Amino acid sequence: MDLHYGWTGKLEIGDRWAIWRGAVGDSQPHRHYAAQAVLSTEAATVAFADGELGSGTCLLIAPLLPHRLLPHAQAAILFVEPGAAVVTGLDPAWLAQIRIAIARSATPPSPFWQHWVMQAEQPAAPQPDWVEQARKLIDQALGEGNVSLPAIARHFPWSPERFRHRLALALGTPFRRFVLWRRLRLAATLLAQGCDATQAAHGAGFADAAHFARTLKRQFGVTASQALLQPPR
Structure with missing residues (x-):
């Protein structure tokens, strides 16, 4: 294995x-809230905190599981936030590859990925109108910096705490996590439109470019300089 691969590729945030597409560089042991599926034509390798190594053309990593990806020439990495079933434009071959990896796993597969595959194979249920309204209000507030839950909740006939609870149930994701993903998605769009990192960071409500870079690194293990960010579909 060539240990000199660096993180170079394209990152699309939905x-x-x-989805990361490109070379996988060396990484430090870490964990993140999003689950990962590492898909490749030649076997990739992941090292877990207990010293165990996993190798294969489809590696499934559960949320918050400490791990370290070893360098690899070319791979697609799918990051999925718990509660998110629909991945726009997902290659059906990837879904089949994940399903096969679960079926052939020598150890009990991650309950997350088992549940996600079942959800992904079902038609997406339409969101209630109030959820779409909340999404639009959050997007409008992103560039202002702090997205205030009470300010968003004011548009609905519930207390802020009741609104928080209902929205988390509808989305499958806590309010703050949902806002974070919307910020990252907007920043990726602004970068793809020609903004520099500082403009994109401020436009999406990050404190500065360094804050955006740290968040991107924590979420996906790559920086904006390593990834050619793609506009979301």
Whole structure:
């Protein structure tokens, strides 16, 4: 294995999902809230905190599981936030590859990925009108910096706490996590439109470019300089 691969490729950020396409560089042991599926034509390798190595053309990593990806020439990495079932434009071959990996796993597969595959194979249920309204209000507030839950809740006939609870149930994701993904998605759009990192960061409500870079690194293990960010579909 060539240990000199660096993180170079394209990162597309969607609605609580992201897809990395490109070379996989060395990484430090870490964990993140989003689950990962690492898909490749030649076997990739992941090292877990207990020293165990996993190798294959479809590696399934559960949310918050400490791990470290080893360098690899070319791979697609699917990041999925818990609660997000629909990945726009997902290659059906990837879904089949994930399903096969679950079926052939020598150890009990991640309950997350088992549940996600079942959800992904079902038609997406339409969201209630009030959820779409909340999404639009959040997007409008992103550039202002702090997205205030009480300010958003004011548009609905519930207390802020009741609104928080109902929205989390409808989306499958806590309010703050949902806002974070919307910020990242907007920043990716602004970068793709020609903004520099500072403009994109401020436009999406991050404190500065460094804050955006740290968040991107924490979420996906790559920086904006390593990834050619793609506009969301």
